[in-house]
Amino acid sequence: MARVRIAIRDLTKTFAAGTREVPAVSHASFDVHDKEFVAIVGPSGCGKSTILNMIGSLVAPSGGEILIDGVRVGPRPGPRVGYVFQKDTVFPWRTVAQNIALGLQYRGVATAEIRSQVTEAVALAGLEGFEDAFPATLSGGMRQRVALMRSLVVNPEILLMDEPFGALDTHTKLNLHAELLSLWGARQQTVVFVTHDLSEAITLADRIVVMTRRPGRVKLIYDVKLPRPRDVIRLRETAEYLREYGEIWHALGEEFQERVS
Amino acid sequence: MKDGRRSVWAWRLGILVVFLGAWEYLTGIKAISKTPGLYWIDPFFISRPSAIAQRFLYLTSDKVRLTLWQMALSTIQSTLWGFLVGISTGFAAGLLLGRSDRIARIFDPFIVAFNSLPRIALVPLITMIFGFGLLAKIVLAWSIVFFIVFFNTFQGARSVDADLIHSARFLGAGDGQIMRTVVVPSTLAWTFASLTPSISFALIGVVVGEFIGGESGGGLGYLIIQSLGTLNAADMMVALFVLGAIGIVMALGIRQIERRLLRWRPEYQRR
Numbered sequence: 001m002a003r004v005r006i007a008i009r010d011l012t013k014t015f016a017a018g019t020r021e022v023p024a025v026s027h028a029s030f031d032v033h034d035k036e037f038v039a040i041v042g043p044s045g046c047g048k049s050t051i052l053n054m055i056g057s058l059v060a061p062s063g064g065e066i067l068i069d070g071v072r073v074g075p076r077p078g079p080r081v082g083y084v085f086q087k088d089t090v091f092p093w094r095t096v097a098q099n100i101a102l103g104l105q106y107r108g109v110a111t112a113e114i115r116s117q118v119t120e121a122v123a124l125a126g127l128e129g130f131e132d133a134f135p136a137t138l139s140g141g142m143r144q145r146v147a148l149m150r151s152l153v154v155n156p157e158i159l160l161m162d163e164p165f166g167a168l169d170t171h172t173k174l175n176l177h178a179e180l181l182s183l184w185g186a187r188q189q190t191v192v193f194v195t196h197d198l199s200e201a202i203t204l205a206d207r208i209v210v211m212t213r214r215p216g217r218v219k220l221i222y223d224v225k226l227p228r229p230r231d232v233i234r235l236r237e238t239a240e241y242l243r244e245y246g247e248i249w250h251a252l253g254e255e256f257q258e259r260v261s
Numbered sequence: 262m263k264d265g266r267r268s269v270w271a272w273r274l275g276i277l278v279v280f281l282g283a284w285e286y287l288t289g290i291k292a293i294s295k296t297p298g299l300y301w302i303d304p305f306f307i308s309r310p311s312a313i314a315q316r317f318l319y320l321t322s323d324k325v326r327l328t329l330w331q332m333a334l335s336t337i338q339s340t341l342w343g344f345l346v347g348i349s350t351g352f353a354a355g356l357l358l359g360r361s362d363r364i365a366r367i368f369d370p371f372i373v374a375f376n377s378l379p380r381i382a383l384v385p386l387i388t389m390i391f392g393f394g395l396l397a398k399i400v401l402a403w404s405i406v407f408f409i410v411f412f413n414t415f416q417g418a419r420s421v422d423a424d425l426i427h428s429a430r431f432l433g434a435g436d437g438q439i440m441r442t443v444v445v446p447s448t449l450a451w452t453f454a455s456l457t458p459s460i461s462f463a464l465i466g467v468v469v470g471e472f473i474g475g476e477s478g479g480g481l482g483y484l485i486i487q488s489l490g491t492l493n494a495a496d497m498m499v500a501l502f503v504l505g506a507i508g509i510v511m512a513l514g515i516r517q518i519e520r521r522l523l524r525w526r527p528e529y530q531r532r
Contacts, residue, residue, distance in 0.1 A: 082432075083428065085427075089425055106432055106438050150428075
Protein backbone atom coordinates (compact mmCIF):
# COMPACT_ATOMS: atom_id res chain seq x y z
CA MET A 1 0.00 0.00 0.00
CA ALA A 2 1.17 3.49 -0.84
CA ARG A 3 2.15 5.84 1.97
CA VAL A 4 -0.46 7.82 3.84
CA ARG A 5 -0.83 11.31 2.36
CA ILE A 6 -3.69 12.71 4.42
CA ALA A 7 -4.37 11.33 7.90
CA ILE A 8 -7.64 12.33 9.56
CA ARG A 9 -7.64 11.57 13.26
CA ASP A 10 -10.65 11.82 15.51
CA LEU A 11 -11.82 14.91 13.62
CA THR A 12 -14.67 16.85 15.20
CA LYS A 13 -16.39 20.10 14.30
CA THR A 14 -19.16 21.93 16.10
CA PHE A 15 -20.67 25.14 14.75
CA ALA A 16 -22.20 27.76 16.98
CA ALA A 17 -25.77 28.53 15.94
CA GLY A 18 -26.86 31.36 18.20
CA THR A 19 -26.43 30.01 21.72
CA ARG A 20 -26.63 26.37 20.65
CA GLU A 21 -23.70 24.24 19.58
CA VAL A 22 -24.48 22.19 16.50
CA PRO A 23 -22.20 19.21 15.95
CA ALA A 24 -21.40 18.77 12.25
CA VAL A 25 -18.65 16.16 12.29
CA SER A 26 -18.06 13.73 15.12
CA HIS A 27 -14.82 11.79 15.67
CA ALA A 28 -14.15 10.98 12.03
CA SER A 29 -10.96 9.08 11.24
CA PHE A 30 -9.65 7.79 7.91
CA ASP A 31 -6.55 7.86 5.75
CA VAL A 32 -6.03 8.93 2.18
CA HIS A 33 -3.08 7.30 0.49
CA ASP A 34 -0.74 8.74 -2.09
CA LYS A 35 -2.27 8.92 -5.59
CA GLU A 36 -5.53 7.58 -4.27
CA PHE A 37 -8.97 8.77 -5.35
CA VAL A 38 -11.22 8.88 -2.30
CA ALA A 39 -14.85 9.93 -2.41
CA ILE A 40 -16.84 11.01 0.64
CA VAL A 41 -20.58 10.37 0.36
CA GLY A 42 -23.40 10.85 2.82
CA PRO A 43 -26.81 12.42 3.29
CA SER A 44 -26.94 16.19 3.03
CA GLY A 45 -25.84 17.97 6.19
CA CYS A 46 -23.59 15.08 7.21
CA GLY A 47 -20.53 17.32 7.34
CA LYS A 48 -18.75 15.90 4.29
CA SER A 49 -18.01 19.32 2.85
CA THR A 50 -16.94 20.47 6.31
CA ILE A 51 -14.34 17.70 6.40
CA LEU A 52 -13.05 18.81 3.01
CA ASN A 53 -12.94 22.43 4.13
CA MET A 54 -10.95 21.41 7.19
CA ILE A 55 -8.46 19.53 5.01
CA GLY A 56 -8.21 22.68 2.87
CA SER A 57 -7.69 25.02 5.87
CA LEU A 58 -10.93 26.88 5.13
CA VAL A 59 -12.46 25.79 8.44
CA ALA A 60 -10.60 25.11 11.68
CA PRO A 61 -11.37 21.78 13.42
CA SER A 62 -12.93 21.86 16.90
CA GLY A 63 -11.16 18.67 17.87
CA GLY A 64 -8.85 16.04 16.47
CA GLU A 65 -6.33 16.73 13.77
CA ILE A 66 -5.48 16.45 10.09
CA LEU A 67 -1.98 15.61 8.98
CA ILE A 68 -0.80 16.12 5.43
CA ASP A 69 2.47 14.25 4.89
CA GLY A 70 2.77 14.01 8.65
CA VAL A 71 2.45 17.78 9.19
CA ARG A 72 -0.54 19.22 10.99
CA VAL A 73 -2.74 21.38 8.75
CA GLY A 74 -2.47 25.08 9.64
CA PRO A 75 -4.67 28.10 9.00
CA ARG A 76 -3.41 28.55 5.42
CA PRO A 77 -3.52 25.95 2.66
CA GLY A 78 -0.19 24.44 1.67
CA PRO A 79 1.22 25.02 -1.82
CA ARG A 80 0.60 21.42 -2.89
CA VAL A 81 -3.14 21.56 -2.29
CA GLY A 82 -5.67 22.47 -4.98
CA TYR A 83 -9.39 23.00 -4.49
CA VAL A 84 -12.32 22.91 -6.89
CA PHE A 85 -15.49 24.46 -5.48
CA GLN A 86 -19.04 23.43 -6.22
CA LYS A 87 -19.86 27.06 -6.81
CA ASP A 88 -18.65 28.74 -9.95
CA THR A 89 -15.39 30.40 -8.91
CA VAL A 90 -14.07 31.26 -12.34
CA PHE A 91 -13.12 34.95 -12.29
CA PRO A 92 -15.73 36.63 -14.48
CA TRP A 93 -13.41 39.52 -15.41
CA ARG A 94 -10.79 37.22 -16.89
CA THR A 95 -10.99 35.30 -20.14
CA VAL A 96 -10.72 31.51 -20.22
CA ALA A 97 -6.99 31.66 -20.95
CA GLN A 98 -6.40 34.32 -18.28
CA ASN A 99 -8.27 32.22 -15.72
CA ILE A 100 -6.22 29.12 -16.44
CA ALA A 101 -3.04 31.20 -16.27
CA LEU A 102 -3.85 32.58 -12.80
CA GLY A 103 -1.95 30.07 -10.67
CA LEU A 104 1.11 30.24 -12.90
CA GLN A 105 1.07 34.05 -12.73
CA TYR A 106 0.81 33.99 -8.95
CA ARG A 107 3.85 31.75 -8.89
CA GLY A 108 5.81 34.12 -11.15
CA VAL A 109 6.20 31.72 -14.07
CA ALA A 110 7.66 33.34 -17.22
CA THR A 111 5.13 34.60 -19.77
CA ALA A 112 6.23 32.31 -22.61
CA GLU A 113 6.05 29.30 -20.34
CA ILE A 114 2.57 30.33 -19.15
CA ARG A 115 1.41 30.65 -22.73
CA SER A 116 2.51 27.17 -23.72
CA GLN A 117 1.06 25.57 -20.59
CA VAL A 118 -2.25 27.37 -21.01
CA THR A 119 -2.46 26.32 -24.66
CA GLU A 120 -1.92 22.75 -23.57
CA ALA A 121 -4.52 22.96 -20.81
CA VAL A 122 -7.07 24.55 -23.13
CA ALA A 123 -6.59 21.68 -25.57
CA LEU A 124 -6.87 19.08 -22.81
CA ALA A 125 -10.15 20.57 -21.64
CA GLY A 126 -11.50 20.82 -25.19
CA LEU A 127 -11.89 24.58 -24.93
CA GLU A 128 -10.12 25.50 -28.17
CA GLY A 129 -11.62 28.58 -29.74
CA PHE A 130 -12.86 29.87 -26.36
CA GLU A 131 -9.49 31.11 -25.07
CA ASP A 132 -10.50 34.75 -25.27
CA ALA A 133 -14.12 34.28 -24.23
CA PHE A 134 -15.33 35.72 -20.94
CA PRO A 135 -17.04 33.26 -18.55
CA ALA A 136 -20.38 35.06 -18.96
CA THR A 137 -20.62 33.61 -22.45
CA LEU A 138 -19.86 30.00 -21.42
CA SER A 139 -22.14 27.20 -20.24
CA GLY A 140 -21.93 25.89 -16.67
CA GLY A 141 -20.08 22.78 -17.82
CA MET A 142 -17.47 24.82 -19.68
CA ARG A 143 -16.96 27.10 -16.70
CA GLN A 144 -16.40 24.14 -14.42
CA ARG A 145 -13.91 22.76 -16.94
CA VAL A 146 -12.03 26.05 -16.77
CA ALA A 147 -12.06 25.86 -12.96
CA LEU A 148 -10.74 22.30 -13.10
CA MET A 149 -7.93 23.12 -15.53
CA ARG A 150 -7.06 26.21 -13.53
CA SER A 151 -6.52 23.99 -10.49
CA LEU A 152 -4.67 21.27 -12.40
CA VAL A 153 -2.30 23.51 -14.34
CA VAL A 154 -0.28 24.29 -11.21
CA ASN A 155 0.14 20.55 -10.60
CA PRO A 156 -1.26 20.16 -7.09
CA GLU A 157 -0.30 16.87 -5.51
CA ILE A 158 -3.51 16.87 -3.52
CA LEU A 159 -6.77 17.90 -5.15
CA LEU A 160 -9.83 18.61 -3.02
CA MET A 161 -13.13 18.67 -4.89
CA ASP A 162 -16.40 19.76 -3.29
CA GLU A 163 -19.28 18.46 -5.43
CA PRO A 164 -17.68 20.12 -8.46
CA PHE A 165 -20.23 18.68 -10.89
CA GLY A 166 -23.23 19.01 -8.57
CA ALA A 167 -24.91 21.75 -10.57
CA LEU A 168 -24.50 20.12 -13.98
CA ASP A 169 -26.90 17.98 -16.02
CA THR A 170 -26.27 14.24 -16.34
CA HIS A 171 -24.83 14.37 -19.83
CA THR A 172 -22.31 17.11 -19.04
CA LYS A 173 -21.51 15.38 -15.79
CA LEU A 174 -20.64 12.09 -17.51
CA ASN A 175 -18.41 13.90 -19.98
CA LEU A 176 -16.59 15.61 -17.17
CA HIS A 177 -16.24 12.29 -15.29
CA ALA A 178 -14.49 10.82 -18.30
CA GLU A 179 -12.25 13.88 -18.61
CA LEU A 180 -11.42 13.92 -14.93
CA LEU A 181 -10.54 10.23 -14.99
CA SER A 182 -8.24 10.63 -17.97
CA LEU A 183 -6.56 13.70 -16.47
CA TRP A 184 -6.18 11.93 -13.15
CA GLY A 185 -4.85 8.84 -14.93
CA ALA A 186 -2.13 10.95 -16.52
CA ARG A 187 -1.10 12.99 -13.48
CA GLN A 188 -2.11 10.80 -10.54
CA GLN A 189 -2.94 13.38 -7.91
CA THR A 190 -4.27 12.38 -4.55
CA VAL A 191 -7.94 13.30 -4.77
CA VAL A 192 -10.58 13.77 -2.09
CA PHE A 193 -13.95 14.15 -3.80
CA VAL A 194 -17.11 15.08 -1.90
CA THR A 195 -20.45 14.18 -3.47
CA HIS A 196 -24.00 13.15 -2.61
CA ASP A 197 -24.24 11.22 -5.87
CA LEU A 198 -23.37 7.57 -5.25
CA SER A 199 -22.98 6.67 -8.95
CA GLU A 200 -20.48 9.49 -9.31
CA ALA A 201 -18.51 8.20 -6.33
CA ILE A 202 -18.38 4.62 -7.64
CA THR A 203 -17.48 5.77 -11.16
CA LEU A 204 -14.53 7.82 -9.98
CA ALA A 205 -13.16 6.59 -6.69
CA ASP A 206 -10.83 3.89 -5.39
CA ARG A 207 -12.41 4.04 -1.99
CA ILE A 208 -15.61 5.53 -0.70
CA VAL A 209 -16.03 6.93 2.80
CA VAL A 210 -19.71 6.65 3.73
CA MET A 211 -20.82 9.11 6.39
CA THR A 212 -23.74 8.86 8.78
CA ARG A 213 -26.32 11.60 9.03
CA ARG A 214 -25.55 14.56 11.29
CA PRO A 215 -23.42 14.62 13.29
CA GLY A 216 -21.32 12.94 10.62
CA ARG A 217 -19.36 9.89 11.66
CA VAL A 218 -17.59 7.49 9.34
CA LYS A 219 -20.10 4.68 8.86
CA LEU A 220 -17.97 2.50 6.63
CA ILE A 221 -15.14 2.68 4.17
CA TYR A 222 -15.80 0.80 0.97
CA ASP A 223 -13.16 -0.42 -1.49
CA VAL A 224 -14.33 -0.01 -5.06
CA LYS A 225 -12.96 -3.02 -6.90
CA LEU A 226 -13.90 -1.93 -10.43
CA PRO A 227 -10.88 -2.18 -12.74
CA ARG A 228 -9.31 0.88 -14.35
CA PRO A 229 -9.37 2.47 -16.83
CA ARG A 230 -13.12 2.82 -16.48
CA ASP A 231 -15.61 3.65 -19.20
CA VAL A 232 -18.01 6.00 -17.46
CA ILE A 233 -20.98 4.95 -19.62
CA ARG A 234 -20.48 1.19 -20.00
CA LEU A 235 -19.43 0.84 -16.37
CA ARG A 236 -22.97 1.40 -15.20
CA GLU A 237 -24.25 -1.60 -17.15
CA THR A 238 -21.83 -4.06 -15.56
CA ALA A 239 -22.85 -6.53 -12.87
CA GLU A 240 -19.94 -5.47 -10.61
CA TYR A 241 -21.06 -1.87 -10.68
CA LEU A 242 -24.62 -2.82 -9.80
CA ARG A 243 -23.46 -5.09 -6.98
CA GLU A 244 -21.23 -2.42 -5.46
CA TYR A 245 -23.91 0.19 -5.88
CA GLY A 246 -26.36 -2.12 -4.09
CA GLU A 247 -24.04 -2.70 -1.16
CA ILE A 248 -23.25 0.96 -0.55
CA TRP A 249 -26.82 1.98 -1.24
CA HIS A 250 -27.93 -0.35 1.52
CA ALA A 251 -25.58 1.35 4.00
CA LEU A 252 -26.62 4.84 2.83
CA GLY A 253 -30.28 3.87 2.80
CA GLU A 254 -30.18 3.15 6.51
CA GLU A 255 -29.08 6.74 7.04
CA PHE A 256 -31.85 8.15 4.87
CA GLN A 257 -34.43 5.94 6.56
CA GLU A 258 -33.52 7.00 10.07
CA ARG A 259 -33.91 10.56 8.91
CA VAL A 260 -37.35 9.97 7.49
CA SER A 261 -38.75 8.11 10.51
CA MET B 262 -31.59 46.59 -35.41
CA LYS B 263 -30.38 49.48 -37.50
CA ASP B 264 -33.93 50.51 -38.33
CA GLY B 265 -34.83 50.45 -34.64
CA ARG B 266 -31.97 52.77 -33.85
CA ARG B 267 -32.94 55.19 -36.62
CA SER B 268 -36.53 55.40 -35.43
CA VAL B 269 -35.35 56.10 -31.87
CA TRP B 270 -33.34 59.04 -33.15
CA ALA B 271 -36.27 60.21 -35.29
CA TRP B 272 -38.51 60.21 -32.22
CA ARG B 273 -35.97 62.13 -30.18
CA LEU B 274 -35.60 64.74 -32.91
CA GLY B 275 -39.37 64.96 -33.30
CA ILE B 276 -39.93 65.55 -29.59
CA LEU B 277 -37.25 68.24 -29.55
CA VAL B 278 -38.70 70.05 -32.55
CA VAL B 279 -42.25 69.95 -31.16
CA PHE B 280 -41.05 71.16 -27.77
CA LEU B 281 -39.01 74.06 -29.14
CA GLY B 282 -41.70 74.92 -31.65
CA ALA B 283 -44.41 75.06 -28.98
CA TRP B 284 -42.16 77.14 -26.78
CA GLU B 285 -41.44 79.62 -29.54
CA TYR B 286 -45.08 79.79 -30.65
CA LEU B 287 -46.78 80.01 -27.24
CA THR B 288 -44.48 82.74 -25.98
CA GLY B 289 -45.39 84.77 -29.08
CA ILE B 290 -49.20 84.92 -28.63
CA LYS B 291 -50.46 88.11 -27.08
CA ALA B 292 -53.17 87.93 -24.40
CA ILE B 293 -54.81 91.11 -25.64
CA SER B 294 -53.96 91.91 -29.23
CA LYS B 295 -51.82 94.95 -29.93
CA THR B 296 -51.18 95.56 -26.25
CA PRO B 297 -47.42 95.29 -25.82
CA GLY B 298 -46.01 93.17 -23.04
CA LEU B 299 -48.97 90.94 -22.25
CA TYR B 300 -48.47 87.34 -23.32
CA TRP B 301 -50.27 84.07 -22.64
CA ILE B 302 -46.95 82.71 -21.60
CA ASP B 303 -44.59 85.47 -20.73
CA PRO B 304 -41.14 85.16 -22.35
CA PHE B 305 -39.82 87.40 -19.60
CA PHE B 306 -39.63 84.34 -17.33
CA ILE B 307 -38.74 81.55 -19.70
CA SER B 308 -37.47 83.48 -22.72
CA ARG B 309 -37.90 82.08 -26.26
CA PRO B 310 -35.74 79.74 -28.33
CA SER B 311 -35.02 82.46 -30.88
CA ALA B 312 -33.95 84.90 -28.16
CA ILE B 313 -31.82 82.23 -26.53
CA ALA B 314 -30.11 81.46 -29.84
CA GLN B 315 -29.38 85.18 -30.34
CA ARG B 316 -27.89 85.47 -26.85
CA PHE B 317 -25.91 82.31 -27.45
CA LEU B 318 -24.34 83.83 -30.58
CA TYR B 319 -23.67 87.08 -28.75
CA LEU B 320 -22.10 85.40 -25.71
CA THR B 321 -19.83 83.28 -27.89
CA SER B 322 -18.73 86.27 -29.98
CA ASP B 323 -15.71 88.43 -29.17
CA LYS B 324 -17.94 91.34 -28.19
CA VAL B 325 -18.01 90.11 -24.58
CA ARG B 326 -15.12 90.24 -22.13
CA LEU B 327 -15.64 86.68 -20.87
CA THR B 328 -16.98 84.43 -23.63
CA LEU B 329 -19.37 81.55 -23.05
CA TRP B 330 -16.66 79.12 -24.06
CA GLN B 331 -14.28 80.44 -21.42
CA MET B 332 -16.98 80.10 -18.79
CA ALA B 333 -17.89 76.58 -19.92
CA LEU B 334 -14.22 75.62 -19.92
CA SER B 335 -13.84 76.86 -16.36
CA THR B 336 -16.86 74.83 -15.25
CA ILE B 337 -15.65 71.71 -17.07
CA GLN B 338 -12.18 72.07 -15.61
CA SER B 339 -13.37 72.36 -12.03
CA THR B 340 -15.85 69.51 -12.50
CA LEU B 341 -13.27 67.14 -13.97
CA TRP B 342 -10.73 67.91 -11.26
CA GLY B 343 -13.24 67.50 -8.47
CA PHE B 344 -14.48 64.34 -10.11
CA LEU B 345 -11.02 62.80 -10.58
CA VAL B 346 -9.77 63.66 -7.11
CA GLY B 347 -13.10 62.52 -5.65
CA ILE B 348 -13.01 59.17 -7.45
CA SER B 349 -9.43 58.35 -6.59
CA THR B 350 -9.67 59.28 -2.91
CA GLY B 351 -13.14 57.73 -2.58
CA PHE B 352 -12.00 54.52 -4.23
CA ALA B 353 -8.86 54.23 -2.11
CA ALA B 354 -10.72 54.96 1.13
CA GLY B 355 -13.56 52.60 0.23
CA LEU B 356 -11.15 49.80 -0.56
CA LEU B 357 -9.16 50.34 2.63
CA LEU B 358 -12.18 50.48 4.94
CA GLY B 359 -14.06 47.81 3.04
CA ARG B 360 -11.27 45.31 3.53
CA SER B 361 -10.47 46.15 7.13
CA ASP B 362 -13.28 45.59 9.63
CA ARG B 363 -11.36 47.32 12.39
CA ILE B 364 -10.66 50.57 10.55
CA ALA B 365 -14.23 50.55 9.21
CA ARG B 366 -15.63 50.26 12.74
CA ILE B 367 -13.45 53.08 14.03
CA PHE B 368 -14.32 55.51 11.24
CA ASP B 369 -17.99 54.65 10.82
CA PRO B 370 -19.56 57.41 12.99
CA PHE B 371 -17.32 60.12 11.53
CA ILE B 372 -18.23 59.16 8.01
CA VAL B 373 -21.94 59.00 8.73
CA ALA B 374 -21.80 62.38 10.48
CA PHE B 375 -19.87 64.13 7.74
CA ASN B 376 -21.99 62.61 5.03
CA SER B 377 -25.23 63.76 6.64
CA LEU B 378 -24.10 67.39 6.50
CA PRO B 379 -25.79 69.08 3.57
CA ARG B 380 -22.78 69.90 1.42
CA ILE B 381 -24.31 73.22 0.40
CA ALA B 382 -23.92 74.32 4.03
CA LEU B 383 -20.18 73.95 3.63
CA VAL B 384 -19.96 76.38 0.74
CA PRO B 385 -19.32 79.52 2.81
CA LEU B 386 -16.70 77.74 4.89
CA ILE B 387 -14.96 76.29 1.85
CA THR B 388 -15.01 79.73 0.25
CA MET B 389 -13.52 81.26 3.38
CA ILE B 390 -10.70 78.75 3.40
CA PHE B 391 -9.99 78.33 -0.30
CA GLY B 392 -11.00 81.69 -1.67
CA PHE B 393 -13.17 82.40 -4.71
CA GLY B 394 -11.18 80.60 -7.36
CA LEU B 395 -10.87 77.21 -8.98
CA LEU B 396 -9.68 75.48 -5.82
CA ALA B 397 -12.85 76.17 -3.82
CA LYS B 398 -15.01 74.75 -6.60
CA ILE B 399 -12.85 71.63 -6.83
CA VAL B 400 -12.99 71.08 -3.08
CA LEU B 401 -16.76 71.44 -3.11
CA ALA B 402 -17.18 68.95 -5.96
CA TRP B 403 -14.73 66.60 -4.27
CA SER B 404 -16.61 66.69 -0.96
CA ILE B 405 -19.70 65.34 -2.72
CA VAL B 406 -18.11 62.90 -5.16
CA PHE B 407 -15.84 61.39 -2.52
CA PHE B 408 -18.73 60.05 -0.46
CA ILE B 409 -20.72 58.69 -3.37
CA VAL B 410 -17.72 56.76 -4.67
CA PHE B 411 -16.61 55.83 -1.17
CA PHE B 412 -19.91 54.24 -0.14
CA ASN B 413 -20.22 52.26 -3.36
CA THR B 414 -16.63 51.06 -3.27
CA PHE B 415 -16.99 50.20 0.41
CA GLN B 416 -20.04 48.04 -0.31
CA GLY B 417 -18.27 46.47 -3.26
CA ALA B 418 -15.13 45.68 -1.29
CA ARG B 419 -17.22 44.10 1.48
CA SER B 420 -19.18 41.92 -0.90
CA VAL B 421 -16.24 40.34 -2.70
CA ASP B 422 -17.09 36.65 -2.99
CA ALA B 423 -15.09 34.86 -0.28
CA ASP B 424 -14.83 31.74 -2.44
CA LEU B 425 -13.06 33.72 -5.16
CA ILE B 426 -10.50 34.80 -2.57
CA HIS B 427 -10.17 31.21 -1.37
CA SER B 428 -9.64 29.97 -4.92
CA ALA B 429 -6.94 32.55 -5.45
CA ARG B 430 -5.25 31.48 -2.24
CA PHE B 431 -5.34 27.83 -3.30
CA LEU B 432 -3.73 28.87 -6.58
CA GLY B 433 -0.87 30.39 -4.59
CA ALA B 434 -1.80 34.09 -4.40
CA GLY B 435 -0.31 36.31 -1.69
CA ASP B 436 -2.25 39.15 -0.06
CA GLY B 437 -1.09 41.75 -2.59
CA GLN B 438 -1.97 39.49 -5.51
CA ILE B 439 -5.42 38.83 -4.05
CA MET B 440 -5.93 42.59 -3.77
CA ARG B 441 -4.91 43.20 -7.38
CA THR B 442 -6.52 40.20 -9.07
CA VAL B 443 -9.66 39.63 -6.98
CA VAL B 444 -10.65 42.55 -4.74
CA VAL B 445 -9.99 45.47 -7.11
CA PRO B 446 -11.60 44.01 -10.26
CA SER B 447 -14.59 42.75 -8.32
CA THR B 448 -15.04 46.11 -6.56
CA LEU B 449 -14.69 48.14 -9.78
CA ALA B 450 -18.13 47.06 -10.96
CA TRP B 451 -19.63 48.70 -7.86
CA THR B 452 -17.46 51.79 -8.16
CA PHE B 453 -18.53 52.30 -11.76
CA ALA B 454 -22.17 52.26 -10.76
CA SER B 455 -21.42 55.40 -8.73
CA LEU B 456 -19.65 57.35 -11.48
CA THR B 457 -22.65 58.59 -13.47
CA PRO B 458 -24.37 60.08 -10.41
CA SER B 459 -20.96 61.38 -9.31
CA ILE B 460 -20.45 63.43 -12.43
CA SER B 461 -23.86 65.09 -12.01
CA PHE B 462 -23.13 65.83 -8.38
CA ALA B 463 -19.69 67.16 -9.22
CA LEU B 464 -21.40 69.55 -11.63
CA ILE B 465 -23.86 70.59 -8.91
CA GLY B 466 -21.01 71.29 -6.50
CA VAL B 467 -19.14 73.36 -9.06
CA VAL B 468 -22.16 75.43 -10.11
CA VAL B 469 -23.07 76.18 -6.50
CA GLY B 470 -19.48 77.20 -5.92
CA GLU B 471 -19.70 79.50 -8.93
CA PHE B 472 -22.90 81.07 -7.62
CA ILE B 473 -21.00 82.69 -4.81
CA GLY B 474 -17.56 82.59 -6.38
CA GLY B 475 -18.07 85.77 -8.37
CA GLU B 476 -16.22 86.68 -11.51
CA SER B 477 -12.85 85.44 -10.33
CA GLY B 478 -14.25 81.89 -10.23
CA GLY B 479 -15.93 82.42 -13.59
CA GLY B 480 -17.93 79.56 -14.98
CA LEU B 481 -21.52 79.01 -16.01
CA GLY B 482 -22.79 79.35 -12.45
CA TYR B 483 -21.46 82.90 -12.49
CA LEU B 484 -23.33 83.56 -15.75
CA ILE B 485 -26.58 82.35 -14.16
CA ILE B 486 -26.18 84.50 -11.06
CA GLN B 487 -25.20 87.50 -13.16
CA SER B 488 -28.31 86.99 -15.31
CA LEU B 489 -30.43 86.91 -12.18
CA GLY B 490 -29.03 90.33 -11.33
CA THR B 491 -30.12 91.69 -14.74
CA LEU B 492 -33.33 89.58 -14.88
CA ASN B 493 -32.15 88.07 -18.13
CA ALA B 494 -33.89 84.71 -18.65
CA ALA B 495 -32.32 84.18 -22.07
CA ASP B 496 -28.78 84.15 -20.64
CA MET B 497 -29.84 81.77 -17.93
CA MET B 498 -31.28 79.42 -20.52
CA VAL B 499 -28.06 79.59 -22.51
CA ALA B 500 -26.12 78.57 -19.40
CA LEU B 501 -28.58 75.77 -18.64
CA PHE B 502 -28.39 74.36 -22.15
CA VAL B 503 -24.61 74.37 -22.09
CA LEU B 504 -24.62 72.69 -18.67
CA GLY B 505 -26.96 70.02 -20.00
CA ALA B 506 -24.68 69.45 -22.98
CA ILE B 507 -21.65 69.14 -20.69
CA GLY B 508 -23.53 66.61 -18.55
CA ILE B 509 -24.45 64.49 -21.56
CA VAL B 510 -20.92 64.45 -22.96
CA MET B 511 -19.40 63.53 -19.61
CA ALA B 512 -21.94 60.75 -18.97
CA LEU B 513 -21.26 59.32 -22.44
CA GLY B 514 -17.54 59.41 -21.76
CA ILE B 515 -18.01 57.45 -18.54
CA ARG B 516 -20.19 54.92 -20.30
CA GLN B 517 -17.44 54.38 -22.88
CA ILE B 518 -14.79 53.84 -20.22
CA GLU B 519 -17.10 51.52 -18.30
CA ARG B 520 -17.83 49.51 -21.42
CA ARG B 521 -14.12 49.00 -21.94
CA LEU B 522 -13.16 48.23 -18.33
CA LEU B 523 -16.19 46.09 -17.54
CA ARG B 524 -16.37 44.36 -20.89
CA TRP B 525 -16.49 41.02 -19.06
CA ARG B 526 -19.91 41.79 -17.59
CA PRO B 527 -22.82 39.81 -19.06
CA GLU B 528 -24.55 42.98 -20.27
CA TYR B 529 -21.59 43.82 -22.52
CA GLN B 530 -21.25 40.35 -24.01
CA ARG B 531 -22.44 39.80 -27.55
CA ARG B 532 -24.00 36.38 -27.69
